[in-house]
Amino acid sequence: MDFAFAELDATQRYKLLTALVVPRPIALVTTIGAEGVVNAAPYSFFNTFGQDPPLVVLGIERRERTVSKDTGRNIDATGEFVVNLVDEDLAAAMNLCAVDFPPEVSEPEIAGLALAASRFLRPPRLAAAPAALECRLFTLMRIGGSRELVIGEVVGAHVRDGLLDRERLRIDYERYRPVGRLCGDLYCFTRERFALRRRSYAEWRAEEAAGSGA
Numbered sequence: 001m002d003f004a005f006a007e008l009d010a011t012q013r014y015k016l017l018t019a020l021v022v023p024r025p026i027a028l029v030t031t032i033g034a035e036g037v038v039n040a041a042p043y044s045f046f047n048t049f050g051q052d053p054p055l056v057v058l059g060i061e062r063r064e065r066t067v068s069k070d071t072g073r074n075i076d077a078t079g080e081f082v083v084n085l086v087d088e089d090l091a092a093a094m095n096l097c098a099v100d101f102p103p104e105v106s107e108p109e110i111a112g113l114a115l116a117a118s119r120f121l122r123p124p125r126l127a128a129a130p131a132a133l134e135c136r137l138f139t140l141m142r143i144g145g146s147r148e149l150v151i152g153e154v155v156g157a158h159v160r161d162g163l164l165d166r167e168r169l170r171i172d173y174e175r176y177r178p179v180g181r182l183c184g185d186l187y188c189f190t191r192e193r194f195a196l197r198r199r200s201y202a203e204w205r206a207e208e209a210a211g212s213g214a
């Protein structure tokens with residue numbers, strides 16, 4: 001089956017891309033609105049790319065292609081947001097935060113999520129999140145009239161005690177238990193994992209030579 005993207009409408013492109021590019025991590029983003037309301041909403045057009053500077057990206061679609069979502073508006077106005085990572089215990093509350101509540105409604109309040117002060121920024125993190133990244137707006141690009149691409153610089157991270165080995169910065173995935181997004185309403189666990197040791201070219205050549213009996 002082959003597709004020419006120029007022949008697909010926006011919905012078909014969305015369905016295809018979000019069905020194939022999986023699993024996607026979920027950012028439950030907290031921001032502060034004009035009236036001081038704490039907003040929280042999930043975003044799975046989300047990832048990190050690069051460490052120097054340390055950056056994360058969010059893709060925010062406008063409602064009906066015209067109306068900015070609260071998250072995008074708040075980030076544009078304040079330049080600050082917190083990415084709360086989502087584990088199994090937080091999944092149902094995350095989904096409640098995806099309801100299109102009006103800006104004056106605080107999703108953490110509705111979802112019964114306690115807030116904790118951030119270290120560097122005004123928007124709080126969610127106390128129940130296993131990890132949170134404090135981000136300052138690096139750049140915001142408006143794309144195609146209906147989308148905002150937010151790039152944030154991570155200025156601080158909070159990780160729940162017991163998840164991370166501080167010396168080696170190794171995470172304990174048995175305890176972290178993040179969930180990923182498949183397409184639509186489908187999610188996945190990260191309970192099963194496997195390792196593949198990455199080799200250098202020299203190692204690969206040595207293994208090849210040993211394998212071929214040379």
Ligand SMILES: Cc1cc2nc3c(=O)[nH]c(=O)nc-3n(C[C@H](O)[C@H](O)[C@H](O)COP(=O)(O)O)c2cc1C
Nearest residue numbers: 041042043044045059060061069070071098099100
């Ligand atoms: C798991 C999940 C991931 C989502 N990812 C995105 C996304 O990447 N971009 C987007 O525009 N909306 C996304 N949404 C929808 C928003 O969360 C939803 O429109 C929400 O009401 C926006 O809230 P806000 O106006 O408070 O920012 C997602 C929803 C769910 C449940």
